[in-house]
Amino acid sequence: MRLLIFHILFFCCLIFEQNISAQTTWVKHPSPVLERSATFPDWKGLATGDPFVMLDNDTLKMWYAGVGWVSAFDDCPHVRIGYAWSIDGINWNEYANNPVLNINPDTSMFDADGVETPTVIKDESAPPEQRYKMWYAGRKSRCLPINDHHFGYAYSPDGLNWTKYEGNPVMSPGNPDEWFNTFISSPCVIYDEFTYKMWFTASDLVINGQETDGKGNIGYAISTDGINWTIYPYPIVEAGTQDNYDSVVVAEPSVVKIGSFYHLFYSMLNSWDIENFQVGYAISNDAITFTKSTLNPVLKIGEPGSWDAFWAAHPTVIYDENSGKFKMWYTGRDKSEIVDLENYFWDIGYAESYMPNAITEQNENGVQVFPNPATNIIYVLNGTPGATVEIYNLNGVLITTKTMDNQFAIQISNLPQGIYFLNLPSAGNTKYTFIKL
Helix, strand or coil: CCCCCCCCCEECCEECCCCCCCCCCCEECCCCCECCCCCCCCCCCCEEEEEEEEEECCEEEEEEEEEECCCCCCCCCEEEEEEEEECCCCCCEECCCCCCECCCCCCCCCCCCEEEEEEEEECCCCCHHHCEEEEEEEECCCCCCCCCCEEEEEEECCCCCCEECCCCCCECCCCCCCCCCCEEEEEEEEEECCEEEEEEEEEECCCCCCCCCCEEEEEEEEECCCCCCEECCCCCECCCCCCCCCCCEEEEEEEEEECCEEEEEEEEECCCCCCCCEEEEEEECCCCCCEECCCCCCECCCCCCCCCCCEEEEEEEEEECCCCEEEEEEEEECCCCCCCCCCCCEEEEEEEECCCCCCCEECCCCCEEECCCECCEEEEECCCCCCEEEEECCCCCEEEEEECCCCCEEECCCCCCEEEEEEEHHHCCEEEEEEEC
16 A cells, blocks of 8 residues: 555655654544443443544544344344444544444354454446445354354445345355364455455364464465455464463454555464463564564553553554554453453544554664565664774674765665675674565
């Protein structure tokens, strides 16, 4: 969806290609922007979450999950999908006839118990009745603690009145020996290069000696029609590579394409003992091979006592070209256990940033190197113009020296693709690892 912005920053009085501040942190709105009703038997009395947001002309449109009851006689809560719109992303107007996507009254169907984690695209080339397209996770086991999610597809002329595809589900979990064997959820779909591309959550709860046993990972699939999907044979983002942050789960992807780069925001969890999900970030130039930020998590849970002190997860992100900001809506929660209908938060929050916490490394002198991966240029924040920069290969062999220019930029376009070490003698001979794409 637009140009990679890591390399278009302000630094003091120096202006690069666009006016984007060198801010690398997300600033949260202090309170939820869309809340549960805390009312029985309302459709979102227990929780709101799983937001998906798109900018449609000048209006922000959100589809989100609500947890509540179908009626006062319902014997257990269900998850269904509602709609809201906003101009500023903070003040939301909820549709009066929510939910807009309901559970299936046929108890034999895959979505008879719940529908959740929506993702939506607007297709101007589609017939009017199919202008909006939604993929969602459906759950069948009514009122039971069983994860049996499959993916459904629905279409709509206006984003409000949805028709479910008769051939649902359009994607299902794999066999016990496959890495996505238990349940799938949280699809994220974009239409890119004449192809529907989907990133999704898949859990492997069949313990049979696979590397993915007991973990949640992010998968990838492609389709030419949005209905028939080909799943990539391996998870593309795996849990366990960033100890203390994502040891057991990476999940709930949100992808923003800018130029030729895919920016991935996702939930990450370190331990099943304390499910305090936070948000991570990774980047790719092929939609499959992602490099995680060394600054993860980029959006953390709040301080004790804050409304999102337990969860800050399930992000949906857009890039606003007019403001130069990334804007995120996420699910926040303040308690691990819910004992009554009141006195807790399980709502949707908002945060924004001028850049998505670049994949970078920083030493004790405050020197930062970004972006990483890089294609043509690397910038050295707090570097010294005119300083010599040494670049080594993986074997530690010096292959070239370069000079930092007045914009703190280092040209690397002539380097072959690969992994390198960048050494800054003026910053205490600190070596930084970077990837040349």
